[in-house]
Amino acid sequence: MLGTILAATTGDVTKAGKAIGLALGVGLGALGAGVGIGNIFGSMIQSVARQPELRGELQGIQWLGFALTEAVVFYGLLGSILAYVLV
Amino acid sequence: MKRLVLTLSTVALILPADAFARGVFDPTKEFEQSEWIPIHLGPLNLSVTEAVAYLMLGSVMTILFGLYFMRGRIGKQAGRRETLGEMVYEIAQTQVAEQGLPTKAIGRWFPYVATLMLFIFVVNLIGFIPLPLTGKTYHGVPTWGIYAATSSLSVTLALALLTFVFTHYEGIKWNGPVRYFKSWIPEAPKPLLGLIVPLEILGQFMRLISLSVRLFANMLAGHILILTFIGLIFILQNVFLALVVVPVGILFYLFEVLIVIGIQAFIFAALSAIYIGSAIEPEH
Numbered sequence: 001m002l003g004t005i006l007a008a009t010t011g012d013v014t015k016a017g018k019a020i021g022l023a024l025g026v027g028l029g030a031l032g033a034g035v036g037i038g039n040i041f042g043s044m045i046q047s048v049a050r051q052p053e054l055r056g057e058l059q060g061i062q063w064l065g066f067a068l069t070e071a072v073v074f075y076g077l078l079g080s081i082l083a084y085v086l087v
Numbered sequence: 088m089k090r091l092v093l094t095l096s097t098v099a100l101i102l103p104a105d106a107f108a109r110g111v112f113d114p115t116k117e118f119e120q121s122e123w124i125p126i127h128l129g130p131l132n133l134s135v136t137e138a139v140a141y142l143m144l145g146s147v148m149t150i151l152f153g154l155y156f157m158r159g160r161i162g163k164q165a166g167r168r169e170t171l172g173e174m175v176y177e178i179a180q181t182q183v184a185e186q187g188l189p190t191k192a193i194g195r196w197f198p199y200v201a202t203l204m205l206f207i208f209v210v211n212l213i214g215f216i217p218l219p220l221t222g223k224t225y226h227g228v229p230t231w232g233i234y235a236a237t238s239s240l241s242v243t244l245a246l247a248l249l250t251f252v253f254t255h256y257e258g259i260k261w262n263g264p265v266r267y268f269k270s271w272i273p274e275a276p277k278p279l280l281g282l283i284v285p286l287e288i289l290g291q292f293m294r295l296i297s298l299s300v301r302l303f304a305n306m307l308a309g310h311i312l313i314l315t316f317i318g319l320i321f322i323l324q325n326v327f328l329a330l331v332v333v334p335v336g337i338l339f340y341l342f343e344v345l346i347v348i349g350i351q352a353f354i355f356a357a358l359s360a361i362y363i364g365s366a367i368e369p370e371h
Contacts (some may be wrong), residue, residue, distance in 0.1 A: 010110060054319075060357070062181045063350055063353060063354070064357055064358075066350070067301065067350055067351065067353075067354035070305075071297065071300070071301040071305075073302070074300065074301065074304030074305060074308060075176075075300065075304070077304055077308055078093055078300060078304050
């Protein structure tokens with residue numbers, strides 16, 4: 001992958017376009033997931049600050065939400081890699 | 088002891104012998120499968136590859152883990168071993184099984200979800216320990232490398248298929264086929280049903296994809312990240328990059344080992360429990 005970014009500097013435009021597409025896909029995916037994960041942990045902090053005794057119960061839900069949100073990046077990554085390899 | 092292991096694994100990571108041996112280093116090439124023991128049955132390819140070897144190792148280690156931590160004799164005072172075993176068991180029971188499964192099905196499906204959690208955790212963990220199982224040799228000596236069986240889509244898809252099959256089997260068994268498939272159709276005005284029902288059916292199959300791709304992509308991305316950062320030294324052919332690149336690689340390695348692998352194992356088991364539970368009691 002990185003080798004092709006270097007190859008792009010030598011004038012291989014197709015590869016450069018692919019590399020840009022890959023980076024854009026992953027980057028935009030990470031943007032959305034970043035907002036989502038921040039939201040989850042922010043809400044968790046607020047909930048625990050209000051009702052500390054619920055911490056144990058909330059933690060399971062928190063990690064579940066974290067993993068579900070985080071997976072969005074990887075869908076982006078996978079789609080980008082597929083586009084990179086197949087196109 | 089802990090420090091020794093950490094240092095050794097760090098050194099093993101700093102020196103990817105593969106890269107020295109080949110000259111040209113491409114991190115994506117690290118995930119290719121090589122057939123060690125070819126077994127071809129007609130169109131079926133059942134060869135023993137890297138992933139199969141890691142899965143076998145993972146199974147053995149999971150059984151040993153369970154035997155050592157949970158089947159050991161409990162003395163008068165619970166030692167560290169018992170405490171750890173109980174902690175894992177408690178997470179599997181309260182956080183995974185009781186969250187998703189209805190009470191009447193816990194006895195039947197707790198072993199499955201707990202095994203899933205332990206197995207995925209152990210396989211993920213083995214994936215981050217450098218082992219001489221890369222299938223390549225450098226002057227006759229097998230080279231060491233990190234590879235996780237769960238970073239192969241076939242493995243995670245097989246695990247997700249298990250959950251998928253069990254979900255519908257249990258749903259039909261507890262509710263009967265008519266009531267179960269009716270429960271897929273949500274309450275909605277008649278004209279919208281033509282739009283919603285295909286989406287619901289698609290959603291059932293999307294579960295299969297999301298469950299398998301989540302684990303697969305997490306592990307693959309983790310390995311690619313570490314390998315790419317270390318590989319920068321060989322791609323740009325500059326030794327001094329190691330000063331920056333190796334600490335970053337170690338950081339990602341620790342992040343993966345301490346946080347990601349545990350969460351992924353937990354999530355896979357918890358979602359399996361939730362899916363099976365929601366099929367047994369579709370009203371909820």
